[in-house]
Amino acid sequence: MMQLRESTKKSLRLLNNAKVVSDETCKKLLDDCFSVLGGGEELHANASLFGSKPDLVKELYANLLIATAEFVRNGASDEDVRQYLLEECNVGQARSDLYSKLYSVHKLGVEITLLNIGSHPPHVVDVDWKIDFVVKSNSLDQCGGPIFRIGFTMEKFDEGMGCKKTEYLNFTCNSQEMQDLVYKLKDAVRHCQRMSTDL
Known part of the structure; x- marks a missing residue:
């Protein structure tokens, strides 16, 4: 069973705060998160994401990376992830649904990247x-x-x-x-x- 640190769960709750993370910023953060973990580059300029609360947004982004890697490492399904975000992290319905939809699309790419960390060791x-x-x-x-x-x-x-x-x-x-x-x-x-x- 997957389990995230309390500090990571607390940080993910920032997804509920529209003053810190607008819908557009949330989508861009998730796009960047899945792109980076899938072996690509960040798709959006960092300066455009951070707004008036750069420390909080950077903390959220770092914890999105941690949570996503843990979900993939534990083989969680998109439904498991959605439920975990709703129940354990108290993330709202709309953003939990958005995350699980992107997770479903990008899970295999992230898994391949995680499997091949380093010089492709088994x-x-x-x-x-x-x-x-x-x-x-x-x-x-x-x-x-x-x-x-x-x-x-x-x-x-x-x-x-x-x-x-x-x-x-x-x-x-x-x-x-x-x-x-x-x-x-x-x-x-x-x-x-x-x-x-x-x-």
Whole structure:
């Protein structure tokens, strides 16, 4: 279930304030949001959007980007998004409908962009593992202990085929290598959490 931070929900409520965000400004902000997240450029000059409350409009725009990326990342349908905006963020009916309509049109483009962040790395979607024990070996350099068999199922967007593609990566490692892998994964998680709290 998708969940946005309270600060993001609070910022999205600015969509209800016609003094800060007119209908025209709202439409332009949403156009820019979906264009940028879809890998394009902003369609409208920033100066024309901000009006008399530039800080509030910039905050709203940043949180529209965050919310849209989260909705797409969680695979939310346009109806799920509309309901979430209405019920959780208290966004009015007309603007929730406008957002969900644009979301429906642009969702695939945003998903492709998110899948291909970086140098098109595949994303791990599942892990299988087994542990084998070496009871006896005719090799002198073989050390006793468990052997871990790890299998990653990864998803990547194939631009040539125009669809998601599943890839598999299988490897084995001993206890020391497994501890090293776990340490590096925990370090990466800590780094990501630190980055997300800084935003």
